Amino acid sequence: MAMKRMHAIALLALALPAAACAAENGAAARYAGEPYMGAVTARVRAPDGTLKKTDVGTGSAHFERLSDGRTRLVVDGLINKQTASFVLDGNDAAAGWRASDEGVTMNLAPGGSLRGSGTAGGTQRLNFDGAVTDAHFGLDMEMEVLRSKPGGPPPGTKILFRYDLNRDGTSSRGLGARATAAGIASSQVRTTSGRSAAQSNRRCKRTVWQTRNVASLSSAPMIMTRVPVCVQW
Numbered sequence: 001m002a003m004k005r006m007h008a009i010a011l012l013a014l015a016l017p018a019a020a021c022a023a024e025n026g027a028a029a030r031y032a033g034e035p036y037m038g039a040v041t042a043r044v045r046a047p048d049g050t051l052k053k054t055d056v057g058t059g060s061a062h063f064e065r066l067s068d069g070r071t072r073l074v075v076d077g078l079i080n081k082q083t084a085s086f087v088l089d090g091n092d093a094a095a096g097w098r099a100s101d102e103g104v105t106m107n108l109a110p111g112g113s114l115r116g117s118g119t120a121g122g123t124q125r126l127n128f129d130g131a132v133t134d135a136h137f138g139l140d141m142e143m144e145v146l147r148s149k150p151g152g153p154p155p156g157t158k159i160l161f162r163y164d165l166n167r168d169g170t171s172s173r174g175l176g177a178r179a180t181a182a183g184i185a186s187s188q189v190r191t192t193s194g195r196s197a198a199q200s201n202r203r204c205k206r207t208v209w210q211t212r213n214v215a216s217l218s219s220a221p222m223i224m225t226r227v228p229v230c231v232q233w
Contacts, residue, residue, distance in 0.1 A: 026092030027110045028063045028071045035062035035228040036137035036165035037207070040077035040084055047156030055079045060228050061137045061165050063097075071097060073106070075139065075163060076227040084161050086141075087225055108132065114139060123147045130163070137165040 040059035044052045059077030066072055071092040077084035088106055090099030097108040099116075106116030106128055116128035123146055130139030145157040209226045 025094050026071065026097060027094070027108050027112075028073070028090070028092045028097035029065075031112075031132050031134065031137075032063045032065065032071075034167050035060045035207075036167055037228060038163075038165040040079060040164070041162045042079050042084060043160045043162075044153070045158045045160075047154060057084070059084065059163055059165065061139070061163060062228070064226075072225070073097075073099070073108075074225055074227060075141075077161070077163065085227075119146070123149070135167050137163065139163040 037060045038058065039056060041054065041056045043054045046052050057077060057079030059075070061073070061075045064072050064074065066089065069091075070089050073088045073090070075086055088099040088104070089101070090097050090106065090108075094110065096110055099106045102118075102120070104116065104118030104120055104126060106114065108114050112132045114128060114130040114132055117126060119125050125144040125146055127142045128139060130137070132138075139162075141161040141163070143159045143161070145153050145155050148154055207228045209228055211226055
């Protein structure tokens with residue numbers, strides 16, 4: 001009996017490093033490290049398809065390893081003091097990173113393609129389409145209103161959030177010029193720390209991590225997590 005117990009413990013000891021190794025060699029683990037930072041735009045269309053509003057701000061994205069072995073994707077943005085942020089927790093492996101919970105599914109393929117869809121809280125239909133490389137994180141998140149909240153947009157309204165993020169910070173430079181070219185000069189460009197449009201056109205010299213309350217698509221409606229914030233321009 002003692003020999004069988006020791007054999008079982010030995011097998012468990014061998015399995016634990018293997019599981020950890022699988023996560024370390026996973027698709028998301030390849031892109032973990034420094035955050036991606038840059039621009040995020042939002043285009044709002046009425047139920048009939050008419051473009052009602054376009055705004056631009058700044059945001060970030062990063063992957064982080066959780067204590068339970070899963071890997072979290074944190075996407076953060078701020079547009080005219082309105083957040084455009086979410087987190088998703090998934091399992092990472094060489095075959096890809098996959099998050100599936102509360103009606104929303106997202107997959108990161110080994111080659112970097114990022115796809116997903118689902119319904120959040122029965123009030124929003126979400127579609128994700130993007131790609132990740134060592135230097136760039138690009139993601140389109142389309143949100144369609146299924147059920148209105150008091151004072152909110154009517155059902156059928158669609159908002160397209162486009163995240164254009166780099167690791168060298170180049171996306172956050174020249175935001176004012178890009179906003180003007182897109183016909184949205186009246187929109188004020190802000191960073192995640194509330195800096196002005198003029199400051200957003202400069203490269204961030206120092207970034208710190210701050211704890212923020214961010215919408216979760218994997219567990220509770222909101223979750224406390226860390227996001228990078230520029231504190232010196």
